[in-house]
Amino acid sequence: xxxxxxxxxxxxxxxxxxxxxxxxxxxxxxxxxxxxxxxxxxxxxxxxxxxxxxxxxxxxxxxxxxxxxxxxxxxxxxxxxxxxxxxxxxxxxxxxxxxxxxxxxxxxxxxxxxxxxxxxxxxxxxxxxxxxxxxxxxxxxxxxxxxxxxxxxxxxxxxxxxxxxxxxxxxxxxxxxxxxxxxxxxxxxxxxxxxxxxxxxxxxxxxxxxxxxxxxxxxxxxxxxxxxxxxxxxxxxxxxxxxxxxxxxxxxxxxxxxxxxxxxxxxxxxxxxxxxxxxxxxxxxxxxxxxxxxxxxxxxxxxxxxxxxxxxxxxxxxxxxxxxxxxxxxxxxxxxxxxxxxxxxxxxxxxxxxxxxxxxxxxxxxxxxxxxxxxxxxxxxxxxxxxxxxxxxxxxxxxxxxxxxxxxxxxxxxxxxxxxxxxxxxxxxxxxxxxxxxxxxxxxxxxxxxxxxxxxxxxxxxxxxxxxxxxxxxxxxxxxxxxxxxxxxxxxxxxxx
Amino acid sequence: xxxxxxxxxxxxxxxxxxxxxxxxxxxxxxxxxxxxxxxxxxxxxxxxxxxxxxxxxxxxxxxxxxxxxxxxxxxxxxxxxxxxxxxxxxxxxxxxxxxxxxxxxxxxxxxxxxxxxxxxxxxxxxxxxxxxxxxxxxxxxxxxxxxxxxxxxxxxxxxxxxxxxxxxxxxxxxxxxxxxxxxxxxxxxxxxxxxxxxxxxxxxxxxxxxxxxxxxxxxxxxxxxxxxxxxxxxxxxxxxxxxxxxxxxxxxxxxxxxxxxxxxxxxxxxxxxxxxxxxxxxxxxxxxxxxxxxxxxxxxxxxxxxxxxxxxxxxxxxx
Numbered sequence: 113x114x115x116x117x118x119x120x121x122x123x124x125x126x127x128x129x130x131x132x133x134x135x136x137x138x139x140x141x142x143x144x145x146x147x148x149x150x151x152x153x154x155x156x157x158x159x160x161x162x163x164x165x166x167x168x169x170x171x172x173x174x175x176x177x178x179x180x181x182x183x184x185x186x187x188x189x190x191x192x193x194x195x196x197x198x199x200x201x202x203x204x205x206x207x208x209x210x211x212x213x214x215x216x217x218x219x220x221x222x223x224x225x226x227x228x229x230x231x232x233x234x235x236x237x238x239x240x241x242x243x244x245x246x247x248x249x250x251x252x253x254x255x256x257x258x259x260x261x262x263x264x265x266x267x268x269x270x271x272x273x274x275x276x277x278x279x280x281x282x283x284x285x286x287x288x289x290x291x292x293x294x295x296x297x298x299x300x301x302x303x304x305x306x307x308x309x310x311x312x313x314x315x316x317x318x319x320x321x322x323x324x325x326x327x328x329x330x331x332x333x334x335x336x337x338x339x340x341x342x343x344x345x346x347x348x349x350x351x352x353x354x355x356x357x358x359x360x361x362x363x364x365x366x367x368x369x370x371x372x373x374x375x376x377x378x379x380x381x382x383x384x385x386x387x388x389x390x391x392x393x394x395x396x397x398x399x400x401x402x403x404x405x406x407x408x409x410x411x412x413x414x415x416x417x418x419x420x421x422x423x424x425x426x427x428x429x430x431x432x433x434x435x436x437x438x439x440x441x442x443x444x445x446x447x448x449x450x451x452x453x454x455x456x457x458x459x460x461x462x463x464x465x466x467x468x469x470x471x472x473x474x475x476x477x478x479x480x481x482x483x484x485x486x487x488x489x490x491x492x493x494x495x496x497x498x499x500x501x502x503x504x505x506x507x508x509x510x511x512x513x514x515x516x517x518x519x520x521x522x523x524x525x526x527x528x529x530x531x532x533x534x535x536x537x538x539x540x541x542x543x544x545x546x547x548x549x550x551x552x553x554x555x556x557x558x559x560x561x562x563x564x565x566x567x568x569x570x571x572x573x574x575x576x577x578x579x580x581x582x583x584x585x586x587x588x589x590x591x592x593x594x595x596x597x598x599x600x601x602x603x604x605x606x607x608x609x
Numbered sequence: 610x611x612x613x614x615x616x617x618x619x620x621x622x623x624x625x626x627x628x629x630x631x632x633x634x635x636x637x638x639x640x641x642x643x644x645x646x647x648x649x650x651x652x653x654x655x656x657x658x659x660x661x662x663x664x665x666x667x668x669x670x671x672x673x674x675x676x677x678x679x680x681x682x683x684x685x686x687x688x689x690x691x692x693x694x695x696x697x698x699x700x701x702x703x704x705x706x707x708x709x710x711x712x713x714x715x716x717x718x719x720x721x722x723x724x725x726x727x728x729x730x731x732x733x734x735x736x737x738x739x740x741x742x743x744x745x746x747x748x749x750x751x752x753x754x755x756x757x758x759x760x761x762x763x764x765x766x767x768x769x770x771x772x773x774x775x776x777x778x779x780x781x782x783x784x785x786x787x788x789x790x791x792x793x794x795x796x797x798x799x800x801x802x803x804x805x806x807x808x809x810x811x812x813x814x815x816x817x818x819x820x821x822x823x824x825x826x827x828x829x830x831x832x833x834x835x836x837x838x839x840x841x842x843x844x845x846x847x848x849x850x851x852x853x854x855x856x857x858x859x860x861x862x863x864x865x866x867x868x869x870x871x872x873x874x875x876x877x878x879x880x881x882x883x884x885x886x887x888x889x890x891x892x893x894x895x896x897x898x899x900x901x902x903x904x905x906x907x908x909x910x911x912x913x914x915x916x917x918x919x920x921x922x923x924x925x926x927x928x
Binding site for chain 2: 187414416435436437438440441446448453454455456457458459460465468469471475479480481483523527542
């Protein structure tokens with residue numbers, strides 16, 4: 113029986129350690145349809161797609177592929193069902209050729225040995241079908257541009273007879289002309305009857321390319337509508353539509369003189385002329401899409417990445433920090449976005465983690481650490497920010513996400529910073545701990561510390577900040593002051609609507 | 610409930626100290642297997658023999674703690690032995706001065722590796738492989754390929770002087786010093802932190818390159834001193850000293866519970882690890898096991914020790 117839908121995901125639920133990531137989410141795709149999946153960061157888009165690709169298992173609900181209920185227990189099952197996901201990070205082997213990559217899982221299709229000639233011919237046919245006859249199947253994939261690599265990734269999926277293709281932010285890494293080419297490829301796939309699930313933060317693309325759109329929000333299904341019946345503003349309000357609860361503690365804002373002024377900062381490809389300033393006791397939010405250059409800007413200021421040009425004035429002194437050591441000596445701290453990879457020594461004690469950036473305080477001129485003094489100091493500091501732990505000698509990885517983040521934070525409190533960057537401070541932290549982290553930030557600000565908070569959660573920016581800087585494509589797209597802080601205004605700048 | 614907690618406490622204690630338990634177990638076994646094992650003569654010989662390997666293992670440990678590896682230590686031992694012997698024979702300088710100069714030469718070789726690792730972004734394995742070859746070659750060039758004999762009454766003063774055994778005392782002092790350095794200094798802490806998560810350490814404003822450089826320098830210094838010890842015992846500096854010693858040193862670290870991924874390891878436990886290897890060799894010698902089968906047995910014992918480490922680490926994670 114030919115069903116109306118190529119793929120149906122009905123009432124999908126998924127929990128992670130008791131936290132609901134998806135509840136009752138549905139998605140239905142017709143054959144040959146380009147279907148957009150949109151929502152804020154953390155809305156559940158990637159979780160849903162990971163369930164489809166077999167990377168995660170659903171806890172409840174039903175997946176129907178071409179009229180038949182499907183059990184997807186592994187990525188292999190998904191492949192056999194003709195479901196393919198192309199992630200932002202390509203799954204290509206850069207040192208193999210185009211042909212080898214396209215047929216990577218089935219190199220010796222017709223026997224024990226690889227027929228190289230046959231392989232190349234078949235690869236060439238596939239490339240021509242997509243309109244890329246200029247790619248030589250014998251080229252090393254690593255030498256191709258990102259856009260071409262993406263084409264190879266698509267070819268790879270097509271040779272497996274994929275009927276549903278998921279593209280996760282495919283244009284994030286492409287230039288405008290490359291995007292046009294990608295769109296024509298997608299149109300061709302549509303004509304061949306392939307269904308496309310298109311995930312993108314760029315709403316203009318949704319309107320240009322897609323037939324219908326499903327909106328998710330906070331792990332819940334909002335609605336599915338044909339693109340032709342709505343406009344951008346409708347879509348944005350579908351994506352937001354949330355009330356801000358009393359998650360954010362109140363603060364007595366006493367904003368003083370300017371402490372940090374950045375003018376036309378350029379660093380690498382992601383920071384292309386950023387200007388902003390921070391004042392004493394001010395919390396400034398940095399909003400924008402993933403990849404808009406917020407983290408990179410702060411890393412450059414902190415002296416981790418090289419600065420190409422620009423002027424930075426810090427407490428009246430013109431200075432570019434050469435390395436983090438110099439930044440910290442000047443009281444400039446950075447709480448990195450990935451606490452496990454960049455912030456903590458997970459396999460070491462809480463004590464060691466807490467004093468890592470301020471060891472000077474607990475050691476003498478002969479480099480000898482006073483353990484007793486250190487323990488007392490760490491205990492006092494952690495108590496002041498209500499960290500729950502059983503012993504300072506416990507390893508950091510025995511703590512919950514929220515408490516881990518507090519340890520990472522305590523490191524900067526111990527270092528007596530006058531200006532601190534918080535990069536996604538509440539990511540992966542439960543609601544209770546979130547409020548506590550906000551309280552710590554407020555206390556710091558009340559003591560005159562200037563705070564930069566990078567966050568992809570707009571509610572957080574609105575609830576916490578005196579002002580928000582919105583970045584887009586490596587530059588400042590706009591600034592919004594407290595009285596005008598709304599999700600609407602932030603999204604407008606972030607997406608260039 | 611309290612009983613269970615106590616059981617857990619005891620279990621944890623046993624797990625954390627398994628290297629010592631292995632050593633104790635071996636010691637008891639050896640005492641039973643051979644009458645001569647527990648004689649003061651035999652124990653003294655073990656300590657005299659092991660002074661050098663223990664130093665090398667401690668140097669290796671600090672490199673391993675950062676997540677690196679130093680394959681050059683055996684060759685640097687040869688350079689240390691050759692340098693000392695030549696200085697004493699040809700320049701007639703005091704053996705203590707010769708020892709100091711040898712240590713300095715060891716530091717230079719170690720820093721060469723360290724520089725490649727820290728500033729040239731070489732992997733420790735590759736950089737120290739190069740240094741290993743260079744150092745061994747240098748030792749042969751220095752000695753012209755023939756062992757350098759020194760006069761009795763000079764270098765052998767390090768081994769026995771008026772019923773004292775200076776190299777055992779020096780080795781013991783170095784063990785104590787580095788155990789304290791690891792536990793109480795900022796340097797010891799940063800070295801272990803680098804092995805746990807070098808990115809986090811860099812972002813905490815610590816200039817990790819200097820520390821990487823320093824661990825290889827320490828390893829080179831201790832290896833050179835170990836080479837001097839070996840030369841002292843035979844009053845001869847030979848370019849073949851220390852062959853394969855790097856592997857015994859790595860084995861000692863691993864038996865002592867160090868992780869080759871970095872971030873975990875302990876000086877005293879590494880010494881215990883070196884002694885475990887020594888006891889295995891010693892008892893097989895006393896029982897007249899031929900040397901080639903000895904190696905086979907030693908290999909399997911290393912595997913057993915590491916399996917034990919892996920098993921105990923797993924249970925640690927699930928606690």
